[in-house]
Structures are given as C-alpha cells and as structure tokens.
Amino acid sequence: xxxxxxxxxxxxxxxxxxxxxxxxxxxxxxxxxxxxxxxxxxxxxxxxxxxxxxxxxxxxxxxxxxxxxxxxxxxxxxxxxxxxxxxxxxxxxxxxxxxxxxxxxxxxxxxxxxxxxxxxxxxxxxxxxxxxxxxxxxxxxxxxxxxxxxxxxxxxxxxxxxxxxxxxxxxxxxxxxxxxxxxxxxxxxxxxxxxxxxxxxxxxxxxxxxxxxxxxxxxxxxxxxxxxxxxxxxxxxxxxxxxxxxxxxxxxxxxxxxxxxxxxxxxxxxxxxxxxxxxxxxxxxxxxxxxxxxxxxxxxxxxxxxxxxxxxxxxxxxxxxxxxxxxxxxxxxxxxxxxxxxxxxxxxxxxxxxxxxxxxxxxxxxxxxxxxxxxxxxxxxxxxxxxxxxxxxxxxxx
Amino acid sequence: xxxxxxxxxxxxxxxxxxxxxxxxxxxxxxxxxxxxxxxxxxxxxxxxxxxxxxxxxxxxxxxxxxxxxxxxxxxxxxxxxxxxxxxxxxxxxxxxxxxxxxxxxxxxxxxxxxxxxxxxxxxxxxxxxxxxxxxxxxxxxxxxxxxxxxxxxxxxxxxx
Numbered sequence: 241x242x243x244x245x246x247x248x249x250x251x252x253x254x255x256x257x258x259x260x261x262x263x264x265x266x267x268x269x270x271x272x273x274x275x276x277x278x279x280x281x282x283x284x285x286x287x288x289x290x291x292x293x294x295x296x297x298x299x300x301x302x303x304x305x306x307x308x309x310x311x312x313x314x315x316x317x318x319x320x321x322x323x324x325x326x327x328x329x330x331x332x333x334x335x336x337x338x339x340x341x342x343x344x345x346x347x348x349x350x351x352x353x354x355x356x357x358x359x360x361x362x363x364x365x366x367x368x369x370x371x372x373x374x375x376x377x378x379x380x381x382x383x384x385x386x387x388x389x390x391x392x393x394x395x396x397x398x399x400x401x402x403x404x405x406x407x408x409x410x411x412x413x414x415x416x417x418x419x420x421x422x423x424x425x426x427x428x429x430x431x432x433x434x435x436x437x438x439x440x441x442x443x444x445x446x447x448x449x450x451x452x453x454x455x456x457x458x459x460x461x462x463x464x465x466x467x468x469x470x471x472x473x474x475x476x477x478x479x480x481x482x483x484x485x486x487x488x489x490x491x492x493x494x495x496x497x498x499x500x501x502x503x504x505x506x507x508x509x510x511x512x513x514x515x516x517x518x519x520x521x522x523x524x525x526x527x528x529x530x531x532x533x534x535x536x537x538x539x540x541x542x543x544x545x546x547x548x549x550x551x552x553x554x555x556x557x558x559x560x561x562x563x564x565x566x567x568x569x570x571x572x573x574x575x576x577x578x579x580x581x582x583x584x585x586x587x588x589x590x591x592x593x594x595x596x597x598x599x600x601x602x603x604x605x606x607x608x609x610x611x612x613x614x615x616x617x618x619x620x621x622x623x624x625x626x627x628x629x630x631x632x633x634x635x636x637x638x
Numbered sequence: 639x640x641x642x643x644x645x646x647x648x649x650x651x652x653x654x655x656x657x658x659x660x661x662x663x664x665x666x667x668x669x670x671x672x673x674x675x676x677x678x679x680x681x682x683x684x685x686x687x688x689x690x691x692x693x694x695x696x697x698x699x700x701x702x703x704x705x706x707x708x709x710x711x712x713x714x715x716x717x718x719x720x721x722x723x724x725x726x727x728x729x730x731x732x733x734x735x736x737x738x739x740x741x742x743x744x745x746x747x748x749x750x751x752x753x754x755x756x757x758x759x760x761x762x763x764x765x766x767x768x769x770x771x772x773x774x775x776x777x778x779x780x781x782x783x784x785x786x787x788x789x790x791x792x793x794x795x796x797x798x
C-alpha cells in the first residue's frame with residue numbers, strides 16, 4: 241500500500257511540475273503530462289546522472305485512474321455537445337465538417353496505406369490524424385482573442401461535427417479492435433456497435449426527464465458522487481459487454497446535456513475530470529517506450545507534414561462557407577491544427593487491440609500528439625507571420 | 639438590436655450585440671462566472687478585449703449600466719414606488735415551494751411578471767442574483783413589478 245501511495249505521489253508531483261513548466265511557456269499541459277509519464281515510467285529514460293528514473297510502474301491502480309479520465313473526457317464531450325447549435329447552423333456545419341472529414345481522415349488513410357499498414361491499423365491512424373483537440377483549440381481561441389472574431393464560427397462548428405463523428409468512429413474502432421477475424425465477424429461486431437449506439441442515443445434522449453428529477457439533490461457531495469456513479473456504471477457495463485466505454489460515457493453526457501444540471505456539473509465535476517484526465521495522459525506516457533519511436537519515424541514525419549497541410553486547407557475552405565475573408569479563412573485552418581486528447585483516446589483503445597495495431601498505433605499517436613499539440617499551439621501564437629506569408633498567395637474566389 | 643448567442647463547449651457562452659456604426663460588443667461568459675468583454679470596431683477588424691470581470695463584479699457593473707443600482711433599504715418600508723412598478727420585500731417561509739429552487743427553475747418572471755432584483759440573506763445582499771442562485775428558506779426576496787404582478791408573486795410563494 242505504501243508503495244502505491246508513494247507512486248501516486250510521485251506521479252502527481254511530476255504532473256504538477258511539468259504542467260507548471262508548460263504554463264510558463266504558454267503551451268498545452270497535454271504534451272507536458274505525457275512527457276511526465278515517459279520520464280518517470282518504466283521505459284527509457286531509466287536513469288539520469290546515475291539516479292533511477294523508473295519511479296512509477298504501470299499498475300492496475302493507475303490504469304483505473306486513467307480509464308476514469310477517458311470516461312470523463314468523453315462524458316464532458318457529450319455534456320457540451322450542442323444539438324441545438326448543430327441543428328440551427330446545420331448547413332454550414334455540415335459543409336465545413338465534411339470538407340474537414342474528407343481531407344483529414346482521407347490523408348490519414350492515404351498515409352497508412354502508403355506505409356504498408358493493413359486496413360484496420362490504417363483506420364486507427366486516420367482517426368488519430370483526423371480529430372483536432374477541442375481542449376487545446378478552445379483554450380487557444382480564448383488566449384488569442386479569436387473567440388470574439390468571426391473565425392470562431394467555422395472553428396467551433398467543425399469541432400461539433402468532429403465530436404459527433406468521433407463518438408460513432410470510436411464505436412466502430414472498438415468493434416474492429418475486438419474482432420480481427422473474418423469479414424463476417426467484423427460486420428457483425430460493427431452491427432452490434434451501431435445497435436448499441438442506437439440504444440444509447442434513445443436512452444440519452446428519453447432519460448432527460450428522469451435525470452432531471454433524480455439529480456435534483458441539495459447536497460453538492462451527493463450530486464458529484466451520483467453523477468460519477470451513473471457515468472462509471474454505464475461505461476463499465478458497456479466495457480463488460482465488449483463495447484466502447486468511451487462512447488457509452490459520451491451518451492451519458494449527452495443525456496445530461498438536456499437537463500438543468502449542466503452548470504452544476506461544469507462547476508463540480510470539471511475539476512474531477514481534470515484530475516483523472518491528467519492521469520490518463522500520464523499513463524499513456526508510462527506505456528510508451530521512446531526507443532520504438534524511430535520505427536514509426538517515417539509514418540510520423542509524413543503525418544505531421546501532410547496533416548498540417550490538410551488542416552490548413554480544409555479550414556481555409558470551411559472559412560469560405562462562412563463567407564470569411566482569406567485571412568480569417570486561413571486562421572480557421574491554423575486554429576484547428578492542434579491534436580490532443582481524442583487522438584490519445586484512440587491510442588488507448590489501440591493498446592487493447594491485438595498486434596500489429598498495439599505495436600504501431602500507440603507510439604505513433606503519442607509521437608504525433610507530442611508534435612502536433614506543440615506545433616498547433618505555436619502556429620496559433622505566431623499566426624500573424626503565417627497569414628502575412630500565405631494570404632497574399634492564397635487563391636481568391638470571386 | 640440583435641443579440642447572437644453561441645455555446646462555446648468547455649468554456650461557456652458567447653453573446654454578441656450589435657451597437658452603432660457596425661460595431662459589436664462581444665461577451666464571453668465562462669462557466670466559472672468570469673466575463674470577458676470585447677469590442678469589434680467593424681466587421682473586418684479583429685476584436686479588442688476591453689476588460690475582464692468576475693461574476694460578482696459583472697453583476698454589480700451590470701446593475702449600474704441598467705440604472706438599477708441601489709443601496710439596501712430599511713425593511714420597515716415594504717414598498718417603494720417606481721412609476722407603474724413597485725419594489726416589495728417577501729420572506730420565504732420554511733415550507734415554501736420556492737425554497738431550494740434555483741431562480742432559473744423558479745422562472746418567477748415568466749410565471750408572475752415580477753422580477754427578483756435582489757436577495758437579502760442575513761446580513762448579506764445579493765444584488766441582481768444569477769440564474770443559478772438558489773432561493774433558501776429565510777431569504778427575503780426583493781421584487782420589482784406592478785401591483786398585479788406583486789400579488790401574483792405573493793400567491794406563488796404563499797405569502798399573505
């Protein structure tokens with residue numbers, strides 16, 4: 241017991257330290273937390289100046305904390321998913337989101353196939369490459385003041401589309417990860433996954449009134465525990481049935497999103513989410529052996545360069561759907577470059593899949609997120625230089 | 639004067655208000671109560687951040703802008719005339735239906751027409767309370783409305 245407590249303490253200290261450093265240089269905490277996990281974890285680096293750095297092992301305890309992080313990340317994604325916004329602005333969101341999907345999922349598929357991966361690992365790689373980081377993007381929008389500019393429209397609209405798509409995509413990937421047999425098994429598993437999505441969607445839709453009543457409790461403590469219990473139980477049940485716990489959590493969140501409890505959850509559960517999500521990023525770092533990164537270096541380099549270009553392109557096209565100027569259209573693309581938490585959720589799912597998915601996808605995803613979270617944030621911070629260079633040569637549409 | 643409202647996932651809500659000469663005021667309301675206020679000088683310009691307020695500061699500032707800022711009045715005076723409308727004080731009894739209910743859920747203005755403009759809770763006064771403020775038994779609600787609206791409100795909270 242004492243060993244476990246010390247390990248968690250070391251983990252938290254590493255998170256606090258790296259998180260503080262990231263704040264100092266205005267970077268996202270996500271790559272910092274991964275680095276914390278890599279440094280104190282069981283793989284390289286194992287020592288510094290003769291002092292052992294294998295301080296925290298991959299224990300089941302840390303895994304459970306990390307799993308709660310995934311569940312709560314997806315719960316909040318569902319909670320903050322705005323059906324009203326999607327419906328009110330559906331024409332433009334659909335256009336912008338589809339361009340984003342086709343170009344970025346497309347480039348991921350192309351890269352995977354060119355590097356000789358088979359279909360299922362390619363779909364994992366494509367998902368990692370496709371989805372922007374809601375956390376990093378919205379934080380950058382606020383810090384840069386773009387939130388009050390017209391370019392926030394297509395950026396937030398695209399994120400809404402991506403959020404919904406990733407919920408469905410995770411369900412499919414979970415089925416593919418579990419299956420791996422012949423086409424008929426895969427088709428059956430995907431069918432089950434969609435039936436599961438349907439049941440959850442109906443449950444989220446119909447459960448609003450019940451959730452509204454049941455959670456109208458005076459005590460903040462009981463409210464917090466109740467929300468966590470509901471989410472964790474549903475997610476756990478899904479996982480037991482061989483389905484995606486993340487997708488289940490998304491729909492529990494979506495169920496709550498139509499109740500009057502949203503603000504209370506934002507106030508009381510968000511801090512718990514941040515804690516467990518930090519453990520999730522940390523534990524991803526623990527599992528990664530950086531010495532295998534060179535084996536995916538080609539894939540990684542191609543993905544970084546090409547997917548930055550496709551996000552810039554898809555964002556620029558999306559901006560035009562919102563009648564934005566070339567400058568603001570290009571900013572839309574720049575704003576969507578950071579990748580983060582959801583790429584890592586796909587990586588965590590890949591860890592549970594059979595080889596070669598579990599060999600290739602997690603190190604690729606971690607390397608990719610480490611680069612893209614930093615590149616994306618820096619691009620946004622220095623966007624004036626980027627737009628000054630690119631806007632004069634951007635094609636104008638008249 | 640159109641107001642545009644957008645949800646910002648993970649942050650809160652954004653409101654944009656058109657003012658004179660194509661200018662826009664943009665307010666970002668964070669979940670933690672913080673408000674960022676921006677001004678966009680014209681359609682093509684970038685927004686400039688004007689100031690940031692905490693929830694409490696914003697409510698006080700808002701009531702000044704609204705022209706409704708006032709100091710708490712002695713409880714003996716039960717009604718203050720204000721044109722057609724009057725201000726009244728109502729105690730919330732222990733068994734009252736509204737006790738424990740947030741202002742948003744209570745939707746008093748929709749129900750009765752009267753607005754709760756302040757809550758007196760012991761020595762503390764909450765001016766311009768936020769929608770998520772919960773009414774507690776023992777609170778004194780300060781309401782603004784016509785005589786009819788005030789009696790509707792009395793009927794709602796079961797005050798004679």
